[in-house]
Amino acid sequence: MTLSKDEGGYDLCMKNAIVLVDQDGPLADYRAGICRILKSLGEDPARFKMQTSSTREDLLLAYGQEIADKVDLERNLPGFYDSLEVVRGASAGIKSLLSFGAIPVVCTKPRRENPTCASEKTSWLDRNFPEFEGRYILASDKTLVVGKILIDDKFSITGLVRPSWTHVYFGSRLNVGDEQVPVMNSWDEIHIISNLI
Ligand SMILES: [Mg+2]
Numbered sequence: 001m002t003l004s005k006d007e008g009g010y011d012l013c014m015k016n017a018i019v020l021v022d023q024d025g026p027l028a029d030y031r032a033g034i035c036r037i038l039k040s041l042g043e044d045p046a047r048f049k050m051q052t053s054s055t056r057e058d059l060l061l062a063y064g065q066e067i068a069d070k071v072d073l074e075r076n077l078p079g080f081y082d083s084l085e086v087v088r089g090a091s092a093g094i095k096s097l098l099s100f101g102a103i104p105v106v107c108t109k110p111r112r113e114n115p116t117c118a119s120e121k122t123s124w125l126d127r128n129f130p131e132f133e134g135r136y137i138l139a140s141d142k143t144l145v146v147g148k149i150l151i152d153d154k155f156s157i158t159g160l161v162r163p164s165w166t167h168v169y170f171g172s173r174l175n176v177g178d179e180q181v182p183v184m185n186s187w188d189e190i191h192i193i194s195n196l197i
Pocket of ligand 1: 022023024025026152153154
């Protein structure tokens, strides 16, 4: 069923431009967290390259199963998500979104294997990004969430339905090759979003 204007919802999406923002990658420096674990295991984090949509797969490709298993063990421990640092430029980037008239909403998929991931993610946001004012959605399927744009560092985001949002890839253009997707290399390129809303 499609919501009509009078039923609400539709206007909010179209006029106010909800910008969904993935947490791990664009806001929380997940990669640095993984690199810290790799260092503690005596491995060279420089070999950890983003080659697939899965951290596990990337770890397997670079270090093999034993190290991938050890990293999994560490990132599933309570405290891992709470310890992540804020990505450079993210706070200013969110303020820019607000200045564009956008409504930023965090849309994040908690890691099921980590028992405290969901609660740590929300307390991390409250602590580091009070400007979200509690606007966050924990979603196992992001295609079910309404918005105009989704800023996400995952290459390919699929789910139950065709998404309402345009995916803006957060990361290096080199990772997406020739694909015609909008790319934000970093929060320094926030103008890409202002051109889309
Ligand atoms: Mg992510």
